[in-house]
Amino acid sequence: FIIECYDWTGGQIKNDDNAEDIRDVDLTQVHFLSGPVAVEGAQPGDLLEVDILDIGTFADQQWGFNGFFAKTNGGGFLTDHFP
Numbered sequence: 001f002i003i004e005c006y007d008w009t010g011g012q013i014k015n016d017d018n019a020e021d022i023r024d025v026d027l028t029q030v031h032f033l034s035g036p037v038a039v040e041g042a043q044p045g046d047l048l049e050v051d052i053l054d055i056g057t058f059a060d061q062q063w064g065f066n067g068f069f070a071k072t073n074g075g076g077f078l079t080d081h082f083p
Contacts, residue, residue: 004058006032007065015063022065 007013010032013021042048057063 003034003037005034008032013065015061 009025009030012025012029039048
């Protein structure tokens with residue numbers, strides 16, 4: 001089966017060469033997850049093995065980003081607010 005996932009910002013950062021996307025990312029709206037995924041017959045406590053056969057980008061979104069989020073710009077939000 002195929003799982004299509006959001007990036008960790010939920011699409012806040014665009015492929016538009018605009019640094020404001022990074023500067024203005026709302027760090028209270030991050031860590032988007034895909035799932036849960038149900039496995040027929042699996043029970044709580046079962047150990048499941050997953051083989052990832054392929055990983056890639058959407059055909060119209062073949063780009064990526066990374067960023068360093070300084071605490072002066074909201075970075076560290078998760079570690080500062082959650083033990």
